[in-house]
Amino acid sequence: MEISPIEQTALGTHVAHQLRYLVITGQLTPGQRLIEQALAGQFGVSRGPIRDALRELAQEGLLESRHRGYFVVGLREDDIEELYELRESLESLALRRTAMRATAADWGSLEQALSGMRDAADRHDAAEFAVADLVFHSQFYEMSGHRRLLSVWEHYLPTFTVLLQVTTAEDADLHPSVHSHAEILRLLRAGDVPAALSELSEHLLGASNRLRAAHQRSGQQGGL
Numbered sequence: 001m002e003i004s005p006i007e008q009t010a011l012g013t014h015v016a017h018q019l020r021y022l023v024i025t026g027q028l029t030p031g032q033r034l035i036e037q038a039l040a041g042q043f044g045v046s047r048g049p050i051r052d053a054l055r056e057l058a059q060e061g062l063l064e065s066r067h068r069g070y071f072v073v074g075l076r077e078d079d080i081e082e083l084y085e086l087r088e089s090l091e092s093l094a095l096r097r098t099a100m101r102a103t104a105a106d107w108g109s110l111e112q113a114l115s116g117m118r119d120a121a122d123r124h125d126a127a128e129f130a131v132a133d134l135v136f137h138s139q140f141y142e143m144s145g146h147r148r149l150l151s152v153w154e155h156y157l158p159t160f161t162v163l164l165q166v167t168t169a170e171d172a173d174l175h176p177s178v179h180s181h182a183e184i185l186r187l188l189r190a191g192d193v194p195a196a197l198s199e200l201s202e203h204l205l206g207a208s209n210r211l212r213a214a215h216q217r218s219g220q221q222g223g224l
Contacts, residue, residue, distance in 0.1 A: 024075050107185075116132035
């Protein structure tokens with residue numbers, strides 16, 4: 001199990017992200033017990049950030065807290081289905097509200113994020129693409145003007161950040177994904193909300209299918 005060095009800022013967030021990635025990619029296996037002291041030694045931090053990270057992942061359903069400590073739940077097929085169904089429901093509302101509320105500056109921000117994705121795709125940079133992708137989608141929630149909707153998205157954003165890293169890595173060519181995002185934006189700007197929602201549904205279905213394929217391989221190979 002390879003763990004990257006962590007800067008001495010926002011330690012809990014860094015530890016949580018790395019543990020989340022290890023759990024989702026199957027490098028930490030279901031049923032495995034996670035011991036605070038051992039993890040603190042591996043990450044080179046005190047037990048406080050480890051404890052915070054374990055608690056955060058338990059709230060996300062990736063770990064389970066028992067009387068003897070925290071155990072890996074992992075990502076199951078039904079988890080993938082639930083997560084993407086939830087995201088489609090949330091994002092559909094975000095798109096509908098954005099279509100009614102967006103200003104010229106809002107559309108410009110979305111175009112800028114799309115340009116970032118296109119540039120990353122041209123450079124075959126999956127990591128930068130994933131960052132720009134998340135910026136693009138997160139802006140719909142911010143522009144929706146719905147505080148609670150944004151709050152729910154922000155709760156699940158760390159999980160979807162890792163899921164996006166995994167699915168983006170599955171794409172040999174990122175340009176089809178750029179096209180899908182561009183089509184969602186084009187249809188939304190044109191006022192054709194039903195078509196935009198249909199494109200979003202296809203887009204998320206493709207992402208969930210790629211994640212399922214990676215997940216199935218991880219089960220056969222012992223980790224993504």
